[in-house]
Amino acid sequence: MEWQFLGSVAAATVILTVPAHATVYLTVEQAQQALLPGIALTAFPLHLSDAQKAAIEKQSGVAMGKSAPRVWRGASGELFIVDEVIGKHEYITYAVALGGDGAVRGIEIMEYRESYGYEVRNAEWRHQFVGKTAKAALKLDGDIKNIGGATLSCRHVTDGVKRLLALYDVALK
Amino acid sequence: MSRSNSLRRARPLLGTFVEIRVQSDSPAAEAAILAAFAAIARVERLMSAHRADSELSRLNAVGHVEAVEVDPWTYDVLAAALRISGATDGLFDCTVAPALARQGFLPRRLQRAGSGHPSWRDILLLPGRRVRFRRRLALDLGGIAKGFAVDEAVARLRAAGDFAGAVNAGGDLRVFGPAAEPIHLRDPAEPRRLLRVGSLKDGAIATSASYFAARRRNGRRVAPIVDPRRRTVIAASRRSVSVIAADALTADALTKPVMLEGPGSAEFLARCGARALILEAGAPPLEIRRAA
Numbered sequence: 001m002e003w004q005f006l007g008s009v010a011a012a013t014v015i016l017t018v019p020a021h022a023t024v025y026l027t028v029e030q031a032q033q034a035l036l037p038g039i040a041l042t043a044f045p046l047h048l049s050d051a052q053k054a055a056i057e058k059q060s061g062v063a064m065g066k067s068a069p070r071v072w073r074g075a076s077g078e079l080f081i082v083d084e085v086i087g088k089h090e091y092i093t094y095a096v097a098l099g100g101d102g103a104v105r106g107i108e109i110m111e112y113r114e115s116y117g118y119e120v121r122n123a124e125w126r127h128q129f130v131g132k133t134a135k136a137a138l139k140l141d142g143d144i145k146n147i148g149g150a151t152l153s154c155r156h157v158t159d160g161v162k163r164l165l166a167l168y169d170v171a172l173k
Numbered sequence: 174m175s176r177s178n179s180l181r182r183a184r185p186l187l188g189t190f191v192e193i194r195v196q197s198d199s200p201a202a203e204a205a206i207l208a209a210f211a212a213i214a215r216v217e218r219l220m221s222a223h224r225a226d227s228e229l230s231r232l233n234a235v236g237h238v239e240a241v242e243v244d245p246w247t248y249d250v251l252a253a254a255l256r257i258s259g260a261t262d263g264l265f266d267c268t269v270a271p272a273l274a275r276q277g278f279l280p281r282r283l284q285r286a287g288s289g290h291p292s293w294r295d296i297l298l299l300p301g302r303r304v305r306f307r308r309r310l311a312l313d314l315g316g317i318a319k320g321f322a323v324d325e326a327v328a329r330l331r332a333a334g335d336f337a338g339a340v341n342a343g344g345d346l347r348v349f350g351p352a353a354e355p356i357h358l359r360d361p362a363e364p365r366r367l368l369r370v371g372s373l374k375d376g377a378i379a380t381s382a383s384y385f386a387a388r389r390r391n392g393r394r395v396a397p398i399v400d401p402r403r404r405t406v407i408a409a410s411r412r413s414v415s416v417i418a419a420d421a422l423t424a425d426a427l428t429k430p431v432m433l434e435g436p437g438s439a440e441f442l443a444r445c446g447a448r449a450l451i452l453e454a455g456a457p458p459l460e461i462r463r464a465a
Contacts, residue, residue, distance in 0.1 A: 004373075008458050107185060108182065109185065109190060146373075148370075154186075
């Protein structure tokens with residue numbers, strides 16, 4: 001182990017600001033390959049009725065909010081679902097793979113963005129990330145690879161997965 | 174190091190986001206990342222106090238009645254926990270779960286355990302990987318198992334090839350490879366601001382801070398850190414503590430004692446081959462290490 005402290009004065013002057021942490025990990029295609037390798041997936045258009053949304057909320061105990069999951073199906077009934085969760089400080093796109101039996105096969109974070117307060121809930125702020133490629137996000141991230149510091153809890157993603165399992169029961173079984 | 178041949182993945186594990194980054198995009202590196210995540214998931218299944226079905230929860234249920242044989246990983250983490258409890262004179266103590274549960278940081282069922290004043294000294298490690306408690310207590314490895322999980326993940330990655338990389342589990346960060354990596358920390362006064370504090374080669378840095386984890390209880394903000402001497406959680410502060418050590422387990426465990434002792438931590442840090450950084454709102458970063 002070799003540690004080099006930058007020094008009190010220098011460390012205090014090297015300050016970088018927002019976004020503290022914004023990373024694209026996987027594109028949709030990469031996430032599909034990572035979670036369901038070698039399985040051909042076809043987009044499955046999903047239109048939830050208000051009754052279905054209510055049923056999902058009731059079963060999962062998690063509000064739908066603006067969630068609009070995108071669904072793909074494999075030949076043997078596998079499902080690949082992309083969804084988003086918005087917390088107080090974060091905006092996360094994640095993918096869940098379900099087997100033909102509806103059991104979770106894997107979860108991958110696709111995009112993780114942190115911000116504070118209103119920005120996350122503000123549509124315009126979020127819009128700036130729409131269509132961003134992995135490359136663009138990496139540039140945004142610069143060379144800030146190692147952020148030592150407390151990170152957020154993953155509770156919102158855990159809730160999101162609960163919601164997707166209810167979605168499976170209500171609309172995809 | 175170019176980014177074109179690197180892989181970066183994140184999964185929700187251990188109650189936080191675990192990020193793995195390697196400077197390779199070979200199939201071996203891909204497979205190693207999966208193995209590393211699997212190791213972390215295994216630590217969670219064994220040692221999570223949040224899961225009623227974990228090995229730890231079973232141990233908590235009967236450990237005061239009979240000796241329980243545990244997984245080698247659980248045994249190793251317990252042995253390390255007791256070693257660090259000894260080195261810090263009990264400032265690190267993994268029997269403080271009831272105090273955390275009372276404040277809503279851990280499941281409510283853990284409040285009941287721990288009548289009297291159990292401490293780390295009530296944990297007995299017996300031959301044959303068996304564990305027994307001298308009295309009823311609630312063990313919580315939340316302050317050390319995350320570091321162990323990072324170390325196990327790094328071991329999987331290093332075994333797979335000669336590439337550099339990093340594993341970051343909710344602020345427990347370990348880097349490996351031939352080059353020193355720049356390390357940034359969040360400014361505890363404004364966590365979206367990052368401070369570049371130094372560089373680290375083949376080592377770990379773990380951080381405790383209450384900027385995300387604090388809860389409001391009875392009108393005051395409290396942090397999920399217990400002072401074992403008072404058996405109560407400490408007030409949330411605009412301070413972050415980072416410990417730098419050779420491995421993530423040691424770094425993770427020591428953040429709590431340093432949070433309690435501040436600059437007085439130099440001796441026990443040195444005993445564990447570690448040093449610390451304290452960031453406090455309005456003050457320059459302070460390095461704590463025993464004078465050479």
